[in-house]
Amino acid sequence: MGVARGLERDLRAIVPADAVLAAARFGPYCHDATIQRGLRGQPQAVVCPEQTAQIGALLRYCEQHSLPLVPRGGGTGLAGGASPLAGGVVLCTERLRMVASDPAEPATLVVGAGVRTAEVQRLARERGLLFAPDPGGASISTIGGNVATNAGGPHALGYGRTGAFVCGLEVVLSGGERAWCGEGERRERCGYDLPALLIGSEGTLGVISAVKLRLLPAPQVARTWLALFEACEQAQSALDLLLASGLAPSLLDFFDGPTLLAAAARFPARQLLAPLLDRGRQQHARGALALVVELDGHQASAVNERGQELCGLLEECGPLRLAEISGSAFASWREGLGPLLASLRGGRVNDDLYVPPRRLGEALAGIAAIGEELAVESFAFGHAGEGVVHASFLAAIERADERERAHLAGERALELGLELGGAISGEHGIGAIKVDLYAQRSDPAALRVQRAIKQALDPHGVLNPGKKLRA
Numbered sequence: 001m002g003v004a005r006g007l008e009r010d011l012r013a014i015v016p017a018d019a020v021l022a023a024a025r026f027g028p029y030c031h032d033a034t035i036q037r038g039l040r041g042q043p044q045a046v047v048c049p050e051q052t053a054q055i056g057a058l059l060r061y062c063e064q065h066s067l068p069l070v071p072r073g074g075g076t077g078l079a080g081g082a083s084p085l086a087g088g089v090v091l092c093t094e095r096l097r098m099v100a101s102d103p104a105e106p107a108t109l110v111v112g113a114g115v116r117t118a119e120v121q122r123l124a125r126e127r128g129l130l131f132a133p134d135p136g137g138a139s140i141s142t143i144g145g146n147v148a149t150n151a152g153g154p155h156a157l158g159y160g161r162t163g164a165f166v167c168g169l170e171v172v173l174s175g176g177e178r179a180w181c182g183e184g185e186r187r188e189r190c191g192y193d194l195p196a197l198l199i200g201s202e203g204t205l206g207v208i209s210a211v212k213l214r215l216l217p218a219p220q221v222a223r224t225w226l227a228l229f230e231a232c233e234q235a236q237s238a239l240d241l242l243l244a245s246g247l248a249p250s251l252l253d254f255f256d257g258p259t260l261l262a263a264a265a266r267f268p269a270r271q272l273l274a275p276l277l278d279r280g281r282q283q284h285a286r287g288a289l290a291l292v293v294e295l296d297g298h299q300a301s302a303v304n305e306r307g308q309e310l311c312g313l314l315e316e317c318g319p320l321r322l323a324e325i326s327g328s329a330f331a332s333w334r335e336g337l338g339p340l341l342a343s344l345r346g347g348r349v350n351d352d353l354y355v356p357p358r359r360l361g362e363a364l365a366g367i368a369a370i371g372e373e374l375a376v377e378s379f380a381f382g383h384a385g386e387g388v389v390h391a392s393f394l395a396a397i398e399r400a401d402e403r404e405r406a407h408l409a410g411e412r413a414l415e416l417g418l419e420l421g422g423a424i425s426g427e428h429g430i431g432a433i434k435v436d437l438y439a440q441r442s443d444p445a446a447l448r449v450q451r452a453i454k455q456a457l458d459p460h461g462v463l464n465p466g467k468k469l470r471a
C-alpha cells in the first residue's frame with residue numbers, strides 16, 4: 001500500500017491529479033481484447049497524460065524506478081500488447097485528442113495518438129478524402145494503436161495497412177526525449193527509415209504521441225458481391241483467378257461455412273445463405289466458403305465494366321449463389337463477428353495467421369481438422385486477398401480443460417500456417433501471445449539485429465517488456 005501511495009504521489013507531480021486513475025478504475029486497463037482468451041494483468045498505476053512533455057517525464061520516471069511502461073490506446077488489440085502482464089504503469093493515450101490540418105497540405109491530417117480510428121475516417125470523409133484503414137474495432141481503437149500494430153482490415157488489400165498512410169510521427173524515446181520522424185517539421189527521410197521502424201513496434205521502442213497522415217481522393221463508386229461456393233476447392237479456384245486477373249479488388253474477404261451459419265441471423269442478405277441453412281445440408285456447411293469482393297473507383301462506368309468481368313470469372317467456378325450486396329451492411333455484420341463467436345461459448349482463442357493466398361483452401365481444411373481432433377468448435381474468416389486467416393477456437397472460459405484444448409488448437413493453427421509457407425501473424429502482431437514462438441521461428445541473425453535495436457532504443461528495458469521481442 002505504501003509503495004502504491006508513493007507511486008501515485010510521484011505520478012501526480014508529473015500529470016494533473018485527475019490523470020492518475022484511482023485503483024477502483026483499473027478494471028478495463030488490465031487487459032485488451034485477448035480477455036476473450038483469459039489474458040489479464042494487474043498494473044500498479046494507470047495514467048492518462050495530456051501532453052507530449054508529460055509522456056517524456058513519465059518514461060523518465062519509469063526508467064529511474066525500473067517500472068514497466070505499457071502504452072495503451074483503445075485496448076482492442078488481439079495480441080495482449082496492451083495488457084500489463086508484468087505490472088507497472090499503463091500509459092493510456094485517451095486524452096491525446098489533438099486534430100490539426102495545414103491548409104497548405106489539404107490531403108494530410110495531424111492527429112494525437114488517442115484519436116479514434118473512426119474519427120480519423122470521419123475527418124477524412126468530411127474533407128471529401130479517404131483514410132482507408134478499417135480494422136474491425138475502429139470505433140474504439142486509436143490511431144496510435146493502429147500505427148503501433150500496423151493495423152490492417154478489409155481494405156488493406158486495395159490501399160495498404162495503416163503504415164502506408166503515415167508520413168510522419170512524433171515519438172517519445174528513452175530518456176523522455178521527443179523526436180519527429182518522417183516528413184513534416186524537418187524533412188528527415190534521408191536517414192534510416194525511422195517511421196518504418198516504429199510502425200508495428202507494439203509499444204516496445206517508444207511512445208507515439210502524434211501522427212501525420214496522408215489522405216487519398218475518395219473513390220466515388222464502390223460495389224460489393226458475394227459468391228457462395230459449396231466446396232472450398234471451387235472458392236480457391238475463384239480466388240486464384242481473381243488475384244491473377246487485373247481486376248484489383250479493393251476488398252476480398254472469405255468466410256467459412258460454420259461462420260456463415262453461426263452469424264446467418266444477422267447477415268444482411270440472409271436469402272443468399274439459404275443453401276447452407278437448409279436443414280438437410282447443414283452437415284455439408286463445413287466445406288462451404290463465401291467470397292466477398294468489392295470493386296471501387298472514380299467512374300461508375302469503369303467499375304460496372306469490371307463488375308461484369310468479375311461476375312463472369314466467379315460464375316466460371318460454379319457458385320451456389322452470386323449476387324450484389326450492400327457494402328455498408330456487410331461491413332457492420334463483419335464488425336460484429338468476433339464478439340458474436342466469442343459469445344457462443346463465453347471464450348474464444350483467436351489466432352491470426354498469414355498463408356499465401358494460393359494455399360488458403362489447405363489452411364482451412366487444416367484448421368477444421370485441428371478443431372475436430374481436439375474436439376473444439378472452430379471457425380475461420382479473414383482477408384483472402386492478403387492471406388490473412390482469423391482462426392477461432394471456442395472454449396467456456398471457466399473450464400480449464402476446454403481452454404487448454406482451444407489454446408493448443410490455436411498453437412497448431414500457427415504451426416500449420418508456417419508449414420504452408422506463411423507467418424505467425426496476419427495483422428494482429430506478436431504482442432505477448434506469440435513472443436516465444438516468434439523468437440523460436442525467426443532467423444537467428446535477424447533476431448540479433450532486432451535485439452540490438454531494442455537495446456539501443458530501450459536501454460532500461462521498461463518499454464512494454466515481454467511483448468514482441470524478449471530481451
Ligand SMILES: Cc1cc2nc3c(=O)[nH]c(=O)nc-3n(C[C@H](O)[C@H](O)[C@H](O)COP(=O)(O)OP(=O)(O)OC[C@H]3O[C@@H](n4cnc5c(N)ncnc54)[C@H](O)[C@@H]3O)c2cc1C
Nearest residue numbers: 073074075076077081136142144145146148151152203208
Ligand atoms: C472486433 C475487433 C476487430 C478487429 N479487427 C481488426 C482488423 O480487421 N485488422 C487489424 O489489424 N486488427 C484488428 N483488430 C485488432 C485491433 O483493433 C488493432 O490491433 C488496433 O490497431 C489496436 O488499436 P488500439 O488503439 O486498441 O491499441 P491497443 O490494443 O491499446 O494497443 C495495441 C498495441 O499498440 C501499443 N500502443 C498503443 N498505443 C500506442 C502508442 N501511442 N505508442 C506506442 N505504442 C502504442 C500497445 O502497447 C500494444 O502493444 C480487431 C480487434 C477487435 C476487438
